[in-house]
Amino acid sequence: MLAVFDLDGTLLNGDSTALWLWRRVRRSPARLAVTLLVTPIALPMVILPFTRRLGASVFLWIATAGLCEKRLRESFETFADEIRAGCQDGGSPLDWRCGGLEALDEHLRGGDRVVIVTAAPVLLAQALVEPLGRPVTVLGTTLKRYAGGWVADVHCRNQQKCRALAEAGHGAHWAYAYTDSLDDLPMLRAADRPVIVKGGEAAARRLSRAGLRNGRSLAW
16 A cells, blocks of 8 residues: 655644755845845745745755756755655754654555655755655655756646656555645545545644545644
């Protein structure tokens, strides 16, 4: 059986891309100044689904202008190392959710295939997931060069997550899907056992509104 997991807000307790971007731009006065200048325009674009890819690309380009692919990968790997070190000493603003990792490990012990599919850049997600040492597949947003920086190419969110899974050979239907957001509704609807990773009445209402059969909520 196949178990599909979202990353940010599901397995991680925050937004990995936003934190990586912030750490990149704050280390450069020029990048920080440009980011602050465009934020009033670009941030609303990130919030709205139909302009999210463009808005995210604006911030990505500012953070990566001047980076070749090798240096881009190194930036993601350095960030992952910093997060891992921070988790070990309790000082990281981004950490793995214990309940999420327990659920993932339970599927692996049961012989299920596990795929993490995320809107984060796939290279960033791979850098974060690889040190866990779990035999999982990671899918995510692909990047492309543009005017000396990097922007989102295929934004892996909403229905595109299902397309990414199909293109990777996982079909159009899976046994389990875990996410914290109804932006992943197509992924949830394709699962026999869809799970919203937020407990309480709000999560129950979300499941009811979405009409998810066999849907349940978990708090971890």
